[in-house]
Amino acid sequence: MERVSYARILVEVDASKKLVDHVEFILPNGVTRKQPVVYEYTPKFCSTCKRFGHLKESCQPPAAIATATVTAAAPSNVNDAATKTAEPKKAQPTEWTVVRRRQRTNLKQQPAKGTDA
Template sequence: MAKPSFAGLFSSNRKLSDENKLTKFVFELETLKIGSDDLIDVRTRLGYYLVSYIAGKFLGLQAIRALSKSWGASFQHHDSGWLIFRFAQDGDRQRILVGGPYFVNSPPLLLKAMPEYFEFKEDDISLTLVWATLLSLPLECWHPNALGKIGSKLSTPISMDSLTMKMERVSHARILVEADASKQLVDQVDFMIPNGVMRTQPLVYEFTPKFCTNCNRFGHLERSCQSAQSPAAGAAMPAVPTATDVPFELKRGSPLSGLL
């Protein structure tokens, strides 16, 4: 029996039926407007998503699939290079989101919740999640509102960790923020407390991936960017590793893990 071709596996994809027919619309205005009734509720239809980018050379899909399986998530690879992890429950997605950073064969796996109307563009690559540690923050300031205001001075606050929420580790508070890796991160925040005293709060970031603003890629800085340097005549270009070249290794780590 002949083995079916790859194209044959999708031969039924373009068959017409009543379910996939489209309707022709007549427009009174020149501007085409897509209303809320014209949109798919992605969460209801498909579940809960995290999108990710590898901060460095992509070492193949084998390790990513293994990681996705360990999370209980399904995985898709977008043609743009973005990785998509799908979860049936939002609680599982949140658990994985705040549980990082994660590393796949050394390069960090940068995760974030998929924003509304996400277009999988390169412009979105520089936005990534980082944990910020607030050393010796007065306990009165561990309220979600206070932490949210401090986080808003950094970028976009996402959450606090569970030990901060339960006040079970009083040496420092820890918050997750979405930051633009192409910009210098704030290293301190000044704020006034109710007794009128101005306080300068130092910040330590748990993990800040290298980001090159020259090629808009993670994994290196501008001074070592290959795209900004012309290769010498006859020089061999480095080979791109595949899934079979490198045995996969899944890691989870943190430079500040001793503070947990």
């Protein structure tokens, strides 16, 4: 039996933090080892909008949303909401959004088109 010269592992990391270039671990005999980390692929990540797919230099923030102000005098029985300034929408989210992959339907169990099931 041949011994492999490397180990491949999958590790989930926090995308908001910098990727490490090494990991340290302690062997059963108490010796501490420093192991370099090699990434097969590192996606482009924008630190401005916190999204993958582009870099900070090419980030295009969404256009500013104009706010409208109602200045007409309102009768006393009109809802106060009509006289307030419109709230601008948030341009960037402040929290991370967890996105999950949609479940695939089992195509083998569905009848083929044009046939009676």
